[in-house]
Amino acid sequence: MTNKPPIDLSGGFACPIPKSEYENILLAHGSGGKLTHQLIEKMFLPQFKNKLLEPLHDGAVFTVGKQKFAFTTDSYVVHPIFFPGGNIGELAVNGTVNDLAMCGANPVYLSAGFIIEEGLPVDDLWKIVLSMQEAVKRAGIMLVTGDTKVVDRGKGDKIFINTSGIGIIENGVEISPKKIKVGDKIIVSGEIALHGIAIMSVREGIEFETEIKSDTAPLNKLVQKMLDAGNIHVLRDPTRGGVATTLNELAEQSKLGILIEEESVPIPDDVRGACEILGLDPLYIANEGKLLAFVSPKESAKVLSAMREHPLGKHSAIIGEVVDEHHGTVVMKSRIGGTRVVDMLTGEQLPRIC
Amino acid sequence: MTNKPPIDLSGGFACPIPKSEYENILLAHGSGGKLTHQLIEKMFLPQFKNKLLEPLHDGAVFTVGKQKFAFTTDSYVVHPIFFPGGNIGELAVNGTVNDLAMCGANPVYLSAGFIIEEGLPVDDLWKIVLSMQEAVKRAGIMLVTGDTKVVDRGKGDKIFINTSGIGIIENGVEISPKKIKVGDKIIVSGEIALHGIAIMSVREGIEFETEIKSDTAPLNKLVQKMLDAGNIHVLRDPTRGGVATTLNELAEQSKLGILIEEESVPIPDDVRGACEILGLDPLYIANEGKLLAFVSPKESAKVLSAMREHPLGKHSAIIGEVVDEHHGTVVMKSRIGGTRVVDMLTGEQLPRIC
Numbered sequence: 001m002t003n004k005p006p007i008d009l010s011g012g013f014a015c016p017i018p019k020s021e022y023e024n025i026l027l028a029h030g031s032g033g034k035l036t037h038q039l040i041e042k043m044f045l046p047q048f049k050n051k052l053l054e055p056l057h058d059g060a061v062f063t064v065g066k067q068k069f070a071f072t073t074d075s076y077v078v079h080p081i082f083f084p085g086g087n088i089g090e091l092a093v094n095g096t097v098n099d100l101a102m103c104g105a106n107p108v109y110l111s112a113g114f115i116i117e118e119g120l121p122v123d124d125l126w127k128i129v130l131s132m133q134e135a136v137k138r139a140g141i142m143l144v145t146g147d148t149k150v151v152d153r154g155k156g157d158k159i160f161i162n163t164s165g166i167g168i169i170e171n172g173v174e175i176s177p178k179k180i181k182v183g184d185k186i187i188v189s190g191e192i193a194l195h196g197i198a199i200m201s202v203r204e205g206i207e208f209e210t211e212i213k214s215d216t217a218p219l220n221k222l223v224q225k226m227l228d229a230g231n232i233h234v235l236r237d238p239t240r241g242g243v244a245t246t247l248n249e250l251a252e253q254s255k256l257g258i259l260i261e262e263e264s265v266p267i268p269d270d271v272r273g274a275c276e277i278l279g280l281d282p283l284y285i286a287n288e289g290k291l292l293a294f295v296s297p298k299e300s301a302k303v304l305s306a307m308r309e310h311p312l313g314k315h316s317a318i319i320g321e322v323v324d325e326h327h328g329t330v331v332m333k334s335r336i337g338g339t340r341v342v343d344m345l346t347g348e349q350l351p352r353i354c
Numbered sequence: 355m356t357n358k359p360p361i362d363l364s365g366g367f368a369c370p371i372p373k374s375e376y377e378n379i380l381l382a383h384g385s386g387g388k389l390t391h392q393l394i395e396k397m398f399l400p401q402f403k404n405k406l407l408e409p410l411h412d413g414a415v416f417t418v419g420k421q422k423f424a425f426t427t428d429s430y431v432v433h434p435i436f437f438p439g440g441n442i443g444e445l446a447v448n449g450t451v452n453d454l455a456m457c458g459a460n461p462v463y464l465s466a467g468f469i470i471e472e473g474l475p476v477d478d479l480w481k482i483v484l485s486m487q488e489a490v491k492r493a494g495i496m497l498v499t500g501d502t503k504v505v506d507r508g509k510g511d512k513i514f515i516n517t518s519g520i521g522i523i524e525n526g527v528e529i530s531p532k533k534i535k536v537g538d539k540i541i542v543s544g545e546i547a548l549h550g551i552a553i554m555s556v557r558e559g560i561e562f563e564t565e566i567k568s569d570t571a572p573l574n575k576l577v578q579k580m581l582d583a584g585n586i587h588v589l590r591d592p593t594r595g596g597v598a599t600t601l602n603e604l605a606e607q608s609k610l611g612i613l614i615e616e617e618s619v620p621i622p623d624d625v626r627g628a629c630e631i632l633g634l635d636p637l638y639i640a641n642e643g644k645l646l647a648f649v650s651p652k653e654s655a656k657v658l659s660a661m662r663e664h665p666l667g668k669h670s671a672i673i674g675e676v677v678d679e680h681h682g683t684v685v686m687k688s689r690i691g692g693t694r695v696v697d698m699l700t701g702e703q704l705p706r707i708c
Binding site: 015023030043060075114118120136143144148149157162 | 369370371373376377378379380381382383384385390393394397398401402404406407413414416418419421423425426427428429430431433463465466467468469470471472473474475476477479480483484486487490496497498499500501502503504505506508509510511514516518520522705706
């Protein structure tokens with residue numbers, strides 16, 4: 001008897017990540033940063049290569065008949081499962097709703113796949129289910145199919161939740177990094193780094209003067225307002241890896257430069273303080289209820305004011321623009337006038353943040 | 355600071371599974387048997403109640419414009435991840451392809467969500483990815499979106515994979531337990547219990563005379579042949595909990611009786627021998643490349659012969675029929691003429707089989 005996989009690994013099928021580099025998967029392969037990108041670009045993309053996967057957006061966009069759809073998936077492994085401002089259940093619903101919204105889609109149907117560790121209190125599962133239903137209602141979608149698996153004690157961590165979702169894209173809406181142009185204004189929909197700091201504070205047992213709560217929220221209705229207000233080039237939710245990683249991805253994909261003004265980035269004082277204590281850079285910290293939008297300079301005022309009318313966008317701000325310099329790179333102008341390159345995250349600043 | 359979830363659990367929102375019954379989640383809650391059904395019926399269904407979820411099929415069926423779609427999700431936690439006849443990657447692709455096919459849908463798009471335990475050899479991931487791509491090609495579908503998370507060593511088990519899928523249902527196709535009628539013939543597409551015994555043999559380190567291999571395979575093309583041949587009332591793939599559990603679900607949903615003839619059920623001799631050694635009943639053992647079909651007696655010969663023409667259906671057989679007796683119950687007529695009730699699985703015969 002053998003348990004070798006039925007695949008010939010000789011010849012052209014050698015693993016594309018050489019052993020000398022990484023023999024085993026590291027936490028950083030899941031950080032959303034450089035190692036995640038290496039996995040995707042060297043391993044997943046060449047194998048599964050197809051025109052829908054290639055854009056590497058938050059979701060795939062496909063057409064049936066004349067109707068455009070978006071389809072996305074995300075697994076949530078956040079630790080701890082209950083945190084200030086939310087829990088893994090609503091995070092899983094909001095996260096997938098947001099990924100669909102970032103494709104310009106109106107989210108409609110959601111699936112939920114639970115992987116539960118033996119021994120999870122049934123009461124905890126119940127709290128998670130209740131808050132998922134709250135989130136489903138808030139986003140105005142339907143959870144239509146699911147699956148439950150249980151793994152032995154010590155082979156999981158309380159609960160992991162996968163949500164996949166389907167959204168409908170209205171005629172004429174097209175959100176794509178290909179639409180990014182020099183001069184585009186970059187808008188963030190509110191204060192950043194809340195989710196990551198909320199998680200970190202529980203995990204490290206740190207108490208701040210005010211409780212910092214996760215910003216987990218469904219952005220689909222805010223996006224609808226934005227699409228009604230003007231022509232949006234790109235939407236992204238800066239989750240794992242934060243604003244810095246998302247902007248780096250977009251700089252790379254558009255082959256243009258991105259210039260950010262440090263003093264325009266909305267960071268609450270308590271978050272700034274927490275970041276200083278923890279030695280973290282808020283630009284790299286995960287958000288779960290914020291988006292970045294790239295909009296032409298002509299449309300930016302209109303879009304910004306529409307965003308500020310929505311409760312989830314009231315602290316929206318223009319934080320920078322697309323420039324025809326330092327192509328593929330994100331540069332930040334500091335308060336005192338200097339500039340520095342804002343690189344993509346290499347290691348793992350905050351594992352299991354979502 | 356508090357990590358209490360923001361939900362009032364007092365009043366009408368008490369957990370519907372009382373502590374006196376099960377305080378913690380057990381492995382059996384993931385078996386596909388009675389405890390899984392209790393979770394679904396007491397906890398998930400009342401909360402997420404909607405007309406698409408309620409049929410509790412292998413997937414949800416929805417309509418956009420005039421086009422019907424199926425949408426399904428499954429997480430795979432099989433242990434070990436490499437087993438005779440396959441690995442977790444192709445199992446994850448085939449499983450979701452099959453769930454869509456069981457809705458009468460033509461599977462088109464797949465998502466993949468990986469939860470990897472830190473320390474998984476990169477080579478193992480590569481083998482899994484290669485075999486997923488083989489499976490994607492064999493089924494004729496596209497993997498269009500994905501997600502990768504990494505959890506700390508000891509907080510996962512090598513790799514878990516969620517796949518969700520979207521399929522297109524042709525005009526006029528309707529597969530539903532509501533269509534089950536007294537007299538319907540029950541067809542199985544081939545020899546049963548192979549997947550479960552293949553997993554069990556590696557896990558227990560048992561060697562049989564011949565290697566028993568998992569039957570993991572995509573059934574969508576077989577289903578297409580069946581739909582072309584005749585009017586199919588119901589399709590189900592008897593995975594977790596095996597043929598017995600699937601038939602019990604259908605007896606319950608249709609409120610009719612199911613009568614199975616023991617000697618008609620195709621069980622290979624080596625599987626039968628292995629089951630005797632392990633003290634297992636093949637009717638409860640998981641299959642990953644077999645289906646059960648309910649077909650009117652008039653159409654059954656046509657459908658059966660179409661099935662036998664396909665390589666994945668060549669051992670198809672009629673194993674029983676729907677009767678107007680013992681409603682909601684599955685009864686088996688033994689070789690020597692006696693009858694016994696075939697109940698739903700209560701405990702966990704084979705945890706983490708898929």
